[in-house]
Amino acid sequence: MTQLEKLKLMIPELSGTTDQDEALQLLLDDVLSDLLTWTNRTTLPAALEPTQRQIAVIRFNMQGIEGQTSHGEGGVSRSFDELPLPIRQTIGQYRLVKLVRLNAAT
Numbered sequence: 818m819t820q821l822e823k824l825k826l827m828i829p830e831l832s833g834t835t836d837q838d839e840a841l842q843l844l845l846d847d848v849l850s851d852l853l854t855w856t857n858r859t860t861l862p863a864a865l866e867p868t869q870r871q872i873a874v875i876r877f878n879m880q881g882i883e884g885q886t887s888h889g890e891g892g893v894s895r896s897f898d899e900l901p902l903p904i905r906q907t908i909g910q911y912r913l914v915k916l917v918r919l920n921a922a923t
Contacts, residue, residue: 820845824870828877841873848872857913868907872900 821842825831831841848869852861861869879899900908 820866820870824873827870827874841877844873844876845869848876852908855908856911857915858911862911865908865911868904871904875900 821838824841824845828841831837849861851872852865852869853859856865
């Protein structure tokens with residue numbers, strides 16, 4: 818099963834549709850790019866594929882409310898974190914350290 822098919826299963830309102838496949842694939846590609854940047858890797862470890870989908874679902878649900886940190890309406894209050902702590906911790910486990918070599922001038 819592809820990442821796109823798995824993502825559609827995680828978003829119930831899209832599970833039977835193909836209308837938004839391109840938009841969802843773009844979302845997955847953007848998250849992949851971010852994960853590779855955050856982990857200093859060139860390929861995504863298989864263990865981070867669920868994290869890729871989780872972040873894609875978060876970003877899908879945040880469409881239209883980008884930039885809001887909290888929202889209240891009709892006595893209901895909501896607040897948003899871009900990435901919850903457990904997801905950040907998972908990403909951190911796969912982060913490669915960048916080493917920089919400095920040549921001392923003599």
